[in-house]
Amino acid sequence: MAGKVLIAGAGASGLMAAVTAARAGAEVTVLEAMERPGRKLLLTGNGRCNLTNMDPELPLRYYGSGQRTARLLTGRFGAQEARRFFEGLGLLTTEKNGYVYPCSMQASAVLESFLTELRRLHVKLKLKERVRRAWREDGQSAREDSGASGIWKIQTDSWRYEADVLILACGSKCLPETGSDGTGYRIAAQLGHTVVRPGPALAPVTCEGSFLPAAAGVRSRAAVSLYRNKELIKSETGELQWTKYGVSGIVVFQLSRFIENGGKNGDSFWLSADLLPEFERAYLADLLKQRARKLPKEHAPALLGGMLHHKLIPVVLAGTLQAGKSAGQAKTPLCRDLTDDMLDAIAAQIKDFRLRVTGTKSFDSCQVCRGGVDCGEILADTLESRLHPNLYFTGELLDVDGPCGGYNLQWAWASGAAAGNAAAQKINSCSLTDCPGRAYGTQNQ
Ligand SMILES: Cc1cc2nc3c(=O)[nH]c(=O)nc-3n(C[C@H](O)[C@H](O)[C@H](O)COP(=O)(O)OP(=O)(O)OC[C@H]3O[C@@H](n4cnc5c(N)ncnc54)[C@H](O)[C@@H]3O)c2cc1C
Structure with missing residues (x-):
């Protein structure tokens, strides 16, 4: 038997x-x-x-x-x-x-x-x-x-x-x-x-940011890096999906398992998204400066129309222009009002868009533990x-x-x-x- x-x-x-x-x-x-x-x-x-x-x-x-x-x-x-x-x-x-x-x-x-x-x-x-x-x-x-x-x-x-x-x-x-x-x-x-x-792994990641609802639904290619405090944990390149609570997609899933204890153990986790990974920052900065000179009467978003998904343009510009030297200026200045420093900052923002991580989605939304x-x-x-x-x-x-x-x-x-x-x-x-x-x-x- x-x-x-x-x-x-x-x-x-x-x-x-x-x-x-x-x-x-x-x-x-x-x-x-x-x-x-x-x-x-x-x-x-x-x-x-x-x-x-x-x-x-x-x-x-x-x-x-x-x-x-x-x-x-x-x-x-x-x-x-x-x-x-x-x-x-x-x-x-x-x-x-x-x-x-x-x-x-x-x-x-x-x-x-x-x-x-x-x-x-x-x-x-x-x-x-x-x-x-x-x-x-x-x-x-x-x-x-x-x-x-x-x-x-x-x-x-x-x-x-x-x-x-x-x-x-x-x-x-x-x-x-x-x-x-x-x-x-x-x-x-x-x-x-x-x-x-x-803990959830291969999960969407939740982030801080009042801009997120505006970007929700966008799928764009990006190189995304996860940091714990100042330490780089891991980078992944692929399709980044923006959601109203944060970011998702396979690139993010692959990073999520490293957000220990859902990011709630005192460490500070954050993501850096390179929104145009195929292009160098200096090249982008030069291109933006040339375009700004050619289009003095256009508003700043016109500079990025051929580079980024249209929903991401105000998000990138808001991050740059509000934090930058333009405080007190209109939110969408004309290209002629953009200084070289501001254009450098826009290029930097495209190459290093930061998201503060608040955690991961729960066991209901992950693919493995x-x-x-x-x-x-x-x-x-x-x-x-x-x-x-x-x-x-x-x-x-x-x-x-x-x-x-x-x-x-x-x-x-x-x-x-x-x-x-x-x-x-x-x-x-x-x-x-x-x-x-x-x-x-x-x-x-
Ligand atoms: C949406 C989604 C998509 C995925 N896609 C992929 C993919 O494409 N490729 C890939 O490699 N991985 C994928 N995964 C991960 C993969 O499915 C799992 O890693 C794999 O199924 C784990 O196998 P398992 O046998 O350990 O557990 P499970 O497949 O979860 O099986 C466990 C089984 O045990 C039963 N069970 C639980 N407790 C008890 C109990 N006390 N008594 C009796 N029965 C019990 C459950 O009902 C279940 O049927 C995906 C996961 C999800 C959620």
Whole structure:
């Protein structure tokens, strides 16, 4: 009889763990809190699912206490392995600039491929079963060299399950409407694991500025740098989206994970946006001076009409002219009234537009969480708990996060495969009599 593996969570990493463990001979049951599996998976890549990235340095891109673990496991099971795995499910993938998607460009195709394979492997998928608590009961121990002792009891709202091996794949607390509401952290903490404080990552950033409503809706190319006090943390170039509360877009998402504690821990975070990254500041200043001389009777905004989105022009000029030497002058002076110093200041403002950060948007608006189960308490090659044998963790529940672009799903695939495989091997190493693994379910009285 196959040993029993129970997986809490039918998201990206739980589905991967289920397929891997079942293929390796384990009897697998997946408990999913929601009425449908893979709800977050369906939202990925705007419904197209950017399922991995061909970046040759992908293993080096992860953050958190699990940085080294992610490096090891995504090095072992990387983008090529993920694409081959999906091909084995009949899901063909395509790549553009390193970003890998299903050829159908539908996240639903990824989920369907998993569900078809789960049916083929006779994996039991139980929906609307949110795990609340898990504990190990000793007595029916498995073989000593497997490191196991006792069976897992898993309590949901209505049922109690038993398993030889438990894999927690409950995700983070990002976008709780998809089912990942943070219960995974609570279960891990009940089991004595340290949970590094979770925070939103890949999130929009909120900023100070009465000008923001005027700029809202603009999407412009920019090089954006994040500073903590005077220290440059990181720079990104791409499409910057202006909103009424601050800024968003992939460039901002990539920086948001560095705004620790939502920017509320006493440090001062701010962004510097270079609104014309292809052009040098001196070149822009010269161009503005030439244009000002040619257009003496035009108002200052005419100078910038061919350079910036029209909604950004008053924002840039207001910042410059109000703070500059023009105090007391009209807000939109004529070009002939602009001194060289003022034109230099406009060029400087375009190249270094500053936004004071007040925080990030919450868990409702982020794409992943930073923080999670401390990977110092997890074996790097198998993802087994160092505190409890036969307990494994996968995906975003662990303190690992990656940038936008397929890296987080790649972590889900790599970690799900590692834990699923290790769990099945653990079970296969048990003799028939030693592995208790009785089938599940005693109704909660
Ligand atoms: C809008 C959006 C777009 C994204 N796009 C991309 C992208 O294109 N590429 C990319 O790489 N990454 C993307 N991500 C990130 C990626 O989706 C996640 O990193 C990944 O889904 C994490 O997988 P997971 O298995 O750890 O968690 P999840 O996918 O969140 O799955 C966790 C599952 O566990 C269930 N669950 C939670 N608690 C319990 C419990 N107590 N008992 C039972 N079940 C439970 C949940 O209902 C859920 O189904 C995106 C995220 C969002 C929000």
